[in-house]
Amino acid sequence: MDLLVIFGPPASGKMTVGRALCERTRYRLFHNHMTIEPVLGLFPFGHPAFGRLVHSFRTQILAECLAQDDFDLAFTYVWGLDLDSDARFLTSLADEVRDAGGTTRYAELVCDLPERLRRNRTQERLDEKRSKRDVAWSESNLLQMDTDYRMSSRLGELDAQLEHFVRVDNTDLRPEEAANAIIDAFSLAPAT
Secondary structure (H helix, E strand, O other): OOOEEEEEEOOOOHHHHHHHHHEEEEOOOEOOHHHHHHHHOOOOOOOHHHHHHHHHHHHHHHHHHHOOOEEEEEEEEEOOOOHHHHHHHHHHHHOOOOHHOEEEEEEEEOOOHHHHHHHHHOHHHHHHHHHOHHHHHHHHHHHHHHOOOOOOOOOOOOOOOOOEEEEOOOOOOOOOHHHHHHHHHHOOOOOO
């Protein structure tokens, strides 16, 4: 399995760019809200059971994908770059992919705050992510996460740390343009 981790702060376009990329390549999309939304129906964000269940579901789904032959996956993630737990999770995942003979690539989406606040209200986001439909809460959460965590790398910070890495500022790019930048950076094969 080849794994493409698309990461960036909330509303930076991870799911939308991931979809555009998957339409053009062999990759399948596993966006982070595929595990968040079902759990939110039972436990609120921040509850210990919420974190355990989301992590467990993600880990199990990723393990099943890894066990498949000829399976390429784009996985979206909000990476708190200052959180050791996030780094450990991604390192462990990359180790599993490598041990299975695959490659992990990282595509960081960087987007300015005014554009992210605008995207936070788009219909696609609200349709796909039930928890974002309370726009006032969602916007407050987005701003709080920006205060509490560092979710964008410093220019050049990850280039030496990650073997396969691209940073795309998609503030002014359409999703297809950002997807093409990632496809070009990694020479990803087109869908057959």
